[in-house]
Amino acid sequence: xxxxTMNVEVRPISARAAAIxxxxxxxxxxxxxxxxxxxxxxxxxxxxxILDLGGLDYMNSGGIGLLVTLLVRVQREGRRLMAIxxxxxxxxxxxxxxxxxxxxxHDTEAEALAAAGL
Amino acid sequence: xxNTEDSRDANWSKPVDRLTMGAVPTExxxxxxxxxxxxxxxxxxxxLWQKTYRIxxxxxxxxxxxxxAVWKREFGSFWPKGARFYxxxxxxxxxxxxxxxxxVGGRQVLSTGVLVIYADDVSFTFxxxxxxxxxxxxxxxxxxxxxxxxxxxxxxxxxxDPLYEAMIMMGGHGKENRHWQATLTNxxxxxGATGEATVSQxxxxxxxxxxxxxxxxxxxxxxxxxxxxxxxRLWFRRSPSV
Numbered sequence: 001x002x003x004x005t006m007n008v009e010v011r012p013i014s015a016r017a018a019a020i021x022x023x024x025x026x027x028x029x030x031x032x033x034x035x036x037x038x039x040x041x042x043x044x045x046x047x048x049x050i051l052d053l054g055g056l057d058y059m060n061s062g063g064i065g066l067l068v069t070l071l072v073r074v075q076r077e078g079r080r081l082m083a084i085x086x087x088x089x090x091x092x093x094x095x096x097x098x099x100x101x102x103x104x105x106h107d108t109e110a111e112a113l114a115a116a117g118l
Numbered sequence: 119x120x121n122t123e124d125s126r127d128a129n130w131s132k133p134v135d136r137l138t139m140g141a142v143p144t145e146x147x148x149x150x151x152x153x154x155x156x157x158x159x160x161x162x163x164x165x166l167w168q169k170t171y172r173i174x175x176x177x178x179x180x181x182x183x184x185x186x187a188v189w190k191r192e193f194g195s196f197w198p199k200g201a202r203f204y205x206x207x208x209x210x211x212x213x214x215x216x217x218x219x220x221x222v223g224g225r226q227v228l229s230t231g232v233l234v235i236y237a238d239d240v241s242f243t244f245x246x247x248x249x250x251x252x253x254x255x256x257x258x259x260x261x262x263x264x265x266x267x268x269x270x271x272x273x274x275x276x277x278x279d280p281l282y283e284a285m286i287m288m289g290g291h292g293k294e295n296r297h298w299q300a301t302l303t304n305x306x307x308x309x310g311a312t313g314e315a316t317v318s319q320x321x322x323x324x325x326x327x328x329x330x331x332x333x334x335x336x337x338x339x340x341x342x343x344x345x346x347x348x349x350x351r352l353w354f355r356r357s358p359s360v
Contacts, residue, residue, distance in 0.1 A: 064243075065255055
């Protein structure tokens with residue numbers, strides 16, 4: 001699904017984990033496709049959702065707000081949100097906004113799964 | 119590094135561990151900013167709200183980027199009486215820290231601040247420090263809609279601690295709403311537009327984050343109150359006005 005300049009692909013990893021690969025720009029306009037991707041990623045019961053941001057071109061402050069609301073939903077449903085593929089710049093942005101205290105950030109999918117005990 | 123660098127990356131503030139407040143006028147009460155960490159919705163205590171305030175600049179021939187350029191330069195001038203925004207900088211820009219003095223009644227002034235974490239041509243975003251009433255992200259923006267420029271303030275916020283949550287439940291929401299509605303009305307008037315700002319609010323998370331109840335140790339209202347008690351020269355000072 002493509003909305004604006006963002007593209008998302010949902011990929012099951014196992015019975016307990018799924019990945020959402022995001023490419024392009026993440027802004028507040030990305031809410032519907034991202035939430036839809038999350039719903040599809042967890043439809044079969046995945047407890048860990050990994051955002052693959054290796055293809056992220058740009059995220060504005062609306063995108064950060066979107067991550068906050070996604071994270072709240074994830075936590076409310078008893079799941080874990082992790083992120084991989086972040087550039088140094090976006091690692092800094094997640095640190096600045098203190099999202100890194102709740103989103104597990106790792107270099108690779110294997111590291112994220114290991115950190116989640118999967 | 120897996121992503122390519124983008125010139126738009128400069129729209130973001132550099133990493134900030136603890137805030138530093140620049141020079142402000144002597145009449146300002148400069149408390150609860152320097153040395154504080156940022157505190158967003160994840161670090162707050164109360165229910166999580168998304169509030170959106172909007173006004174259409176009907177009849178004003180002005181583009182969204184022109185509105186935001188003026189808003190960045192004259193941000194505090196649009197605030198209603200009772201609140202002051204001290205900006206030790208020429209205009210809103212990433213990494214800048216602003217000081218807020220807010221009248222909270224009974225000649226009490228709450229001193230706190232914000233960091234500009236993001237700014238581009240049509241928007242800018244503040245994040246609040248520890249001790250602020252809200253643990254929040256506030257985004258100010260303008261966009262074109264059917265030939266009319268629409269200006270918006272969107273806040274994603276939780277009360278920072280249990281005391282603030284009680285205050286918000288007992289009228290604080292209304293006060294916050296009136297502040298931003300008045301701000302938008304004043305901004306619209308700057309461009310010759312009239313109209314009424316609308317507000318919509320959605321509770322995104324009804325749960326309170328009790329693990330963050332200890333945030334009350336940084337409560338800027340309590341600290342501002344103690345500061346005033348210790349400084350008699352402030353006892354008879356008038357409330358902030360614009």
